[in-house]
Amino acid sequence: MxxxxxxxxxAPTTFxxxxxxxxxxxxxxxxxxxxGIFFLAVGGMMALMIRWTLAFPGEAxxxxxxxLFPDTHGVIPPDTYAMLFTMHGTIMIFYAxxxxxxxxxxxxxxxxxxxxxxxxFPTLNMLSFWFAVLSAIILMSxxxxxxxxxxxxxxxxxxxxxxxxxxxxxxxxxxxAIFVVGISSTLxxxxxxxxxxVLRAPGMGYFDMPLTVWGLWLTAILNAIFxxxxxAGVLLLIFDRVFGTTFFLAGAAATSGSGDPVLFxxxxxxxxxPEVYILILPAWGIVSDLLSFFARKPAFxxxxxxxxxxxxxxxxxxxxxxxxxxxxxxxxxxxxxxTLTMTISIPSAIFFANWLGTIWKGxxxxxxPMLFSLGVVFVFGLGGLTGLYLGTVTTDLxxxxxxFVVGHFHYTMAASVLLGGFGAIYFWMPKMFGVMMxxxxxxxxxxxxxxxxxxxxxxxxxxxxAGMHRRIYNPFVYEYLQKxxxxxxxxxxxxxxxxxxxxxxxxxxxxxxxxxxxxxxNPWEVGTLEWTIPSPAPHYNFKEIPVVKCGPHExxxxxxxxxxxxxxxxxxLVEG
Amino acid sequence: MSSxxxxxxxxxxxxxxxxxxxxxxxxxxxxxxxxxxFGYAVYRFTTETWPPMGMQKINLMLPxxxxxxxxxxxxxxxxxxxxxxxxxxxxxxxxxxxxxxxGLSYVFFQYLLWRSMGQLGLYTSTGIFASLIYAFTxxxxxxxxxALILFFWAYIALLPREINKKMLRSFTNIxxxxxxxxxxxxxxxxxxxxL
Numbered sequence: 024m025x026x027x028x029x030x031x032x033x034a035p036t037t038f039x040x041x042x043x044x045x046x047x048x049x050x051x052x053x054x055x056x057x058x059g060i061f062f063l064a065v066g067g068m069m070a071l072m073i074r075w076t077l078a079f080p081g082e083a084x085x086x087x088x089x090x091l092f093p094d095t096h097g098v099i100p101p102d103t104y105a106m107l108f109t110m111h112g113t114i115m116i117f118y119a120x121x122x123x124x125x126x127x128x129x130x131x132x133x134x135x136x137x138x139x140x141x142x143x144f145p146t147l148n149m150l151s152f153w154f155a156v157l158s159a160i161i162l163m164s165x166x167x168x169x170x171x172x173x174x175x176x177x178x179x180x181x182x183x184x185x186x187x188x189x190x191x192x193x194x195x196x197x198x199x200a201i202f203v204v205g206i207s208s209t210l211x212x213x214x215x216x217x218x219x220x221v222l223r224a225p226g227m228g229y230f231d232m233p234l235t236v237w238g239l240w241l242t243a244i245l246n247a248i249f250x251x252x253x254x255a256g257v258l259l260l261i262f263d264r265v266f267g268t269t270f271f272l273a274g275a276a277a278t279s280g281s282g283d284p285v286l287f288x289x290x291x292x293x294x295x296x297p298e299v300y301i302l303i304l305p306a307w308g309i310v311s312d313l314l315s316f317f318a319r320k321p322a323f324x325x326x327x328x329x330x331x332x333x334x335x336x337x338x339x340x341x342x343x344x345x346x347x348x349x350x351x352x353x354x355x356x357x358x359x360x361x362t363l364t365m366t367i368s369i370p371s372a373i374f375f376a377n378w379l380g381t382i383w384k385g386x387x388x389x390x391x392p393m394l395f396s397l398g399v400v401f402v403f404g405l406g407g408l409t410g411l412y413l414g415t416v417t418t419d420l421x422x423x424x425x426x427f428v429v430g431h432f433h434y435t436m437a438a439s440v441l442l443g444g445f446g447a448i449y450f451w452m453p454k455m456f457g458v459m460m461x462x463x464x465x466x467x468x469x470x471x472x473x474x475x476x477x478x479x480x481x482x483x484x485x486x487x488x489a490g491m492h493r494r495i496y497n498p499f500v501y502e503y504l505q506k507x508x509x510x511x512x513x514x515x516x517x518x519x520x521x522x523x524x525x526x527x528x529x530x531x532x533x534x535x536x537x538x539x540x541x542x543x544x545n546p547w548e549v550g551t552l553e554w555t556i557p558s559p560a561p562h563y564n565f566k567e568i569p570v571v572k573c574g575p576h577e578x579x580x581x582x583x584x585x586x587x588x589x590x591x592x593x594x595x596l597v598e599g
Numbered sequence: 600m601s602s603x604x605x606x607x608x609x610x611x612x613x614x615x616x617x618x619x620x621x622x623x624x625x626x627x628x629x630x631x632x633x634x635x636x637f638g639y640a641v642y643r644f645t646t647e648t649w650p651p652m653g654m655q656k657i658n659l660m661l662p663x664x665x666x667x668x669x670x671x672x673x674x675x676x677x678x679x680x681x682x683x684x685x686x687x688x689x690x691x692x693x694x695x696x697x698x699x700x701x702g703l704s705y706v707f708f709q710y711l712l713w714r715s716m717g718q719l720g721l722y723t724s725t726g727i728f729a730s731l732i733y734a735f736t737x738x739x740x741x742x743x744x745x746a747l748i749l750f751f752w753a754y755i756a757l758l759p760r761e762i763n764k765k766m767l768r769s770f771t772n773i774x775x776x777x778x779x780x781x782x783x784x785x786x787x788x789x790x791x792x793x794l
Contacts, residue, residue, distance in 0.1 A: 143616050209627050217619045221612065247623050251631035259638065262734050267724035270638065270734070282727055286641050290634055 029140040029222070031563040044153075046145035047562055048130045051152050053455065055126030056448075058155065059119050060532075064525075066114035069107045071522050074479075076104055078508075078515035080497045101496040105174035106193070108494060110166070112177025113197065115437065116302065117204050118159055123444045124305040125208070125246075126155065129215055129239045131455060135553035135560060136233050138224025138569040143217045147210050154207035162200035165193040173197035176494065178291055179260070181271035181284040186264050195264045198257040205254040208246050215243035224552065226571035230326055231592070233551050233575040237329045238308020241336045242301050249297045249340070256290035285350055292343035300339040302436055303403075306443025307332060307374070310396045313446055314378055315576040316549045317393035318385025319588055322576045324377040331370035331377075338367045348419045357416045364414035371407055375400075386579070386588075390547070391465035395446030398473050399439050402480075406434030409484060424494075427487025430480045438476045445472070445528065452535065453542030457559035460539065464531040471524030478517025486510055550591045551575045569593045610764055617768050625779055628742075632783050635735060639790060642727050650728045654721065657732065661715060662792040665708040669743075669781040672701035676750075676774050683770060686762055695754055698777075702747040709740050735787050742780050749773045 035041040045051060075084050076099050083089060083097025092099060099107070130148065134141055142148045165172040170191025175183035179197065182188045219240045223232070232240075262268040269282040315322035322328060344352065344360030352360075378400055387393065409431040412418040422428060445468070452460050486507045491498050498504045545554040552569055553560065570593060577590040582597045590597065643649060650656055679694035713736070716722075721729040753773055757766050 144620065213620055213623045213627075216623050217616055220619055221615050247627050248630055251627045252634045255631050255634035255638075258738070259635075259734060262723070262730070262737075266733070267722075268730035268734060269724065269727055270730055281646070282730070283641060283645065286638055289641075290638070293634075 029568060031140065034562045044149060046141070046149055048134050048142045048145070048148060049455070049560055049562070049564075051148050052127045052129075052131035054152050055122040055130060055155070056455075058152075058159070059121075059123035059127060062114050062118035062159070063123070066111050066119050067522055067525065069111040069114070071518055072099055073104065073107050073111060074515040074518040075099070076496065077498070078512040080499060102171065102174060104496045105176075105494070106166075106172045109173045109176050109179075109197075110162075113162070113173070113201070116177065116298070117201065118155075118162070120302050120436070120440050120444070121204075121208065122155060124302065124440060124447075125239065125242055126152070126211065128235075128305060128309065128444075128447050128451070129211065129243070131451060132233075132235050132553070133215055133218055133239055134222070135454070135556075135564060136236050136551055136575075137219060137222060137227060138552045138565060138571065139218065139222035140564050140568070142214045143221055144214050147214050151207050151210040151214070154203055154210065158200045158203035158207060161196050161203060165196035165200070168192045168196065178288075178295070179257075180291070181260070181263075181287050182273075184260060184287075185272055185284075187272075195261060198261045198264070201257050202254055202261070205250045205257075209250050212243040212246035212250075215239060216247060219243075224569050224571050227592075230329065231571055231574050233308075234311035234322065234325065234328060234332075235305070235308040237332060238304040238306070238311075241332055242304040245297045245301045245304070245336060245339070249294045249301070252290060253294035253298075256287055256294070260287065285347075288347055288350060289343075292346040296343040296346065297336075297339045299432070299436055300336060302440050304332060304336065306399060306440045307403075309443050309447050309450075310399045311374070311378065311381075312551075312575065313392050313396040313450060314381045314400075315578065316547060317388045317390055317396070318382045319388065319578045320381060320385040320576075321574070321578055322377070323380030323383070324373070325574070325576060328374045328377045331374040334370040335367060335374075338363065338370070342367065342414075345414050345419070348416050349423050361414060361416050365411070368407075368411065375404065375407070390449075391460070391462055391469060392446045392450035392547070394466060394469045395442045395449065398442040398469065399446070402434050402438040402442060402476070405481075406431060406436075406439060409434065422487065424492055425487035426483045426491045426493055429493050430483030430485075430487055433480045433483065438480060441476070442472070445469075448532070450547065451553075452532075453546050453558045454553050454560055456536055456539075457542055458535045458539030459542045459546060460531050460535040464527055468524055468527045468531065471527070472521055475517050475521025475524060479514050479521060482510055482514035482517065486514070548587070548589055550577055550589045550594075552592055555591055555593055572596065613765060613768060617772060621772050621775055625775070628779065632738075632786075635738065636786065636790070639731055639735075642731065643790075646727070651726055654726065654728050655719065657712070657716065657719075657721075657792055659792060661708055661712040662788050665705055665712070666784065666788050668701045668705040668708060669784045672698045672705065673774075673778050673781045675701060676777055680767070680770050680774055683762055683767060688758065688762065692754070692758055695750065695758070699747065699750050699754065702743065702750060705743060706740060706747070709736055712736065732791055735791055739780065739784060739787060742783075746773070746777045746780055749776065 032046075035045060035047070042050065045054075072084055081098060084091070084099055088097030088099070092103065094100075130142070168191055170193060172193040173179065173184070173189060173196070175189050175194060179194070184194050184198075219232070219236060259268070259270045263270050263272065271284050271287050272282040273284050311322055311328055342360055342364045344356060345364045348357050409427070413422060413428060413431055449460055449465050452458065489507055491504055491507055499508055542558045544556070544558050546558075547554070552571070555569060556565060572594060573590055573592055573596040575592055577596065579588055580590065580597055582599045583590065675694045675697040679691045679698060682694060683691035713733070716729065716732065721732070723730060723733050750773065753770060757769055760766055
């Protein structure tokens with residue numbers, strides 16, 4: 024394989040070049056991390072407000088309620104409730120999970136794990152972050168507009184999102200923000216794809232890359248292909264709202280000729296289903312690595328896992344129709360989409376089995392990253408299995424738009440990704456900041472989060488199965504749903520528990536940054552390339568570009584005689 | 600590694616970086632415009648008569664002029680690149696200027712098209728027929744403007760430098776972007792104006 028010269032750039036000297044407009048992938052990763060954590064808190068607070076309304080309808084939101092909603096004496100009004108669930112979904116997906124998993128860990132891990140000194144296009148990388156900031160400013164400013172922020176759901180289906188459904192400027196700003204964040208992610212994707220192809224260390228074939236890199240690479244490919252689809256959709260939506268075009272207005276709503284509101288749904292889900300995998304692939308990759316690292320065993324069926332992830336990536340582009348079974352699709356189409364959706368179970372089952380194979384009979388070290396990884400195995404299993412009911416036409420017709428859907432996608436997109444993200448933070452903290460987080464607090468954080476999130480999402484699936492629809496301000500005006508008040512209250516208490524447990528993480532994180540124990544170069548005893556350099560990683564990453572001689576998961580080799588149970592990727596595989 | 604070898608090596612790296620990066624950008628743009636054409640197909644095939652009742656087809660004069668302008672822009676840019684490859688900076692510059700003139704003509708023809716549509720009573724809110732033409736041409740002009748800015752940048756920033764492989768690579772990328780947009784315009788011309 025060809026290897027290329029990579030110059031060592033001089034270290035930045037000014038505050039601006041070092042921390043604000045930095046070209047260094049590690050600094051940009053940290054910027055994305057702070058950005059993502061901030062929006063995780065904002066989105067989380069919105070989630071608590073939604074849950075409060077569903078558990079205690081008509082009661083003032085505690086502490087900050089009267090300040091935020093003085094006209095209703097602290098009670099969340101119905102129109103604000105619609106804004107809250109819209110902004111919660113949007114913020115969590117595009118401004119919290121994406122920046123943390125893809126922005127932060129993509130930027131941090133890719134060059135370090137493939138043995139490169141930086142991304143291939145550092146300027147593009149910096150621009151990617153600042154486009155994300157611009158997008159966030161646009162989105163947050165919509166909260167302060169006269170009629171408030173977008174309220175058409177994170178999917179923003181017309182006619183809810185047209186000027187008829189959402190007359191204020193908030194929905195327009197939402198669409199603009201999504202368009203800009205799309206540019207940010209596409210710039211990132213161009214960088215990730217090219218960097219992985221061009222800058223892999225000498226000797227590193229594609230199957231020598233850690234699975235984290237595989238996950239991020241596949242995500243970048245999906246981003247580059249499908250974000251432009253959403254961009255086109257929201258751009259037409261902006262035209263409808265600002266210039267009076269009639270793409271998504273139908274019948275009497277359009278002055279002449281006829282638009283098609285369902286077209287937006289098609290466009291949205293052509294992007295939207297791959298988006299699920301865009302979010303989850305990095306977490307899968309990270310977890311696949313962490314399970315092997317802490318089971319002290321080579322990743323079981325590593326090539327099969329990588330190929331399964333690739334197969335899922337390809338199949339994810341063909342199944343979007345299962346989100347639209349209730350839009351009067353022809354039975355031939357629904358059956359085709361159902362069959363294609365079911366085929367995703369095959370590669371999913373393969374890599375899930377590989378996860379279990381990896382930990383089977385391993386010398387498991389129950390560190391915090393491992394606990395979070397095992398958590399992902401559990402919640403993703405639940406999320407994946409419940410997806411089968413929604414991918415099947417007959418059961419989906421009953422479950423569509425109920426809280427069962429909300430529970431399912433939170434298990435897959437929120438719980439798995441959140442736990443994977445936390446696992447990644449705990450794991451790469453030493454290399455990122457040069458300090459260790461407190462393990463005891465991390466484990467408390469894990470268990471409380473795990474109990475909380477299962478209380479929430481399991482509860483959601485139960486109330487959804489019982490017929491409770493999503494996005495209703497006060498479902499209990501319907502007699503048949505009144506019996507579900509206690510379980511909704513339980514879900515809300517679980518949400519409060521989960522919310523409060525994040526303070527443990529915040530305390531641990533900030534304490535580690537300020538007074539944390541200094542990390543050694545390789546505290547987890549792992550052999551991937553980033554652990555061959557000092558902690559925190561120096562600005563040039565590698566003094567000499569490493570030469571890769573073995574895979575990323577060389578553990579438990581009985582021929583090793585140096586007292587270690589692992590090998591660095593730069594070491595020749597020891598044979599008997 | 601000897602300095603000559605290192606230079607060749609860096610050239611290969613730059614070539615690879617540039618071509619992969621550009622390919623990803625073009626794939627993204629293809630998906631973007633592909634979505635718009637997908638939307639067009641849905642509207643077109645679900646409407647019984649096209650243009651819808653009470654609307655008339657756009658006269659082909661201005662769209663044809665636009666097509667000629669973008670095609671000549673592409674051609675002149677390629678000739679400019681050819682001269683630069685032969686180290687003939689003066690001719691390269693002349694043909695780049697001609698490309699810029701063609702780009703500006705394209706924008707002018709688009710402006711005339713919008714004005715003529717207004718005179719026909721076709722406004723953005725007139726219905727899906729007008730909406731499609733306005734949206735496609737606006738989006739295309741926005742992209743072509745970016746390409747034009749790159750042309751200007753090439754004229755101001757690239758040409759004064761010594762001709763080398765890096766500069767020619769930048770030229771090739773700008774050209775690829777323009778040719779891609781010319782191709783997109785060709786589809787717009789056929790689907791929205793001719794058929």
